[in-house]
Amino acid sequence: MKPMHNLYKLPDSFFSEIEESLIKRKKQENDDIEHILRNYVKPVIRGKIRKWKIRWRGLHLAYGPSYEILGVIQRGYIIDIKGNKTKVK
Numbered sequence: 001m002k003p004m005h006n007l008y009k010l011p012d013s014f015f016s017e018i019e020e021s022l023i024k025r026k027k028q029e030n031d032d033i034e035h036i037l038r039n040y041v042k043p044v045i046r047g048k049i050r051k052w053k054i055r056w057r058g059l060h061l062a063y064g065p066s067y068e069i070l071g072v073i074q075r076g077y078i079i080d081i082k083g084n085k086t087k088v089k
Contacts, residue, residue, distance in 0.1 A: 029069050032081045033061070036072050040083040062088075 037045045037059075045053050062070040062078045071080040078086045 033069065033072065036079055036081060036083075040079045041072060041074055 034049065037049055037054075041057060041059065043057070045057075058074060060073040062073045064070050071078045073079075073088060076088050078088055080086070
């Protein structure tokens with residue numbers, strides 16, 4: 001009976017590991033976006049990051065084909081985490 005008891009806990013442990021990895025990935029994405037906004041966007045954002053500050057600078061997020069975040073779009077250029085600027089086609 002003990003092996004069957006462990007089988008019931010298996011989905012919970014499986015989903016908790018997936019949830020932890022998703023939380024880590026989302027936190028990393030948020031940290032990357034904040035790094036871009038504070039260092040590479042012109043003019044840089046100081047203080048709290050507010051919605052109106054982002055709209056005033058004309059910023060948008062750039063997504064890849066599998067919906068991963070590539071960077072921030074400002075005035076026709078994608079700015080990535082390393083500060084490289086690429087013209088949007």
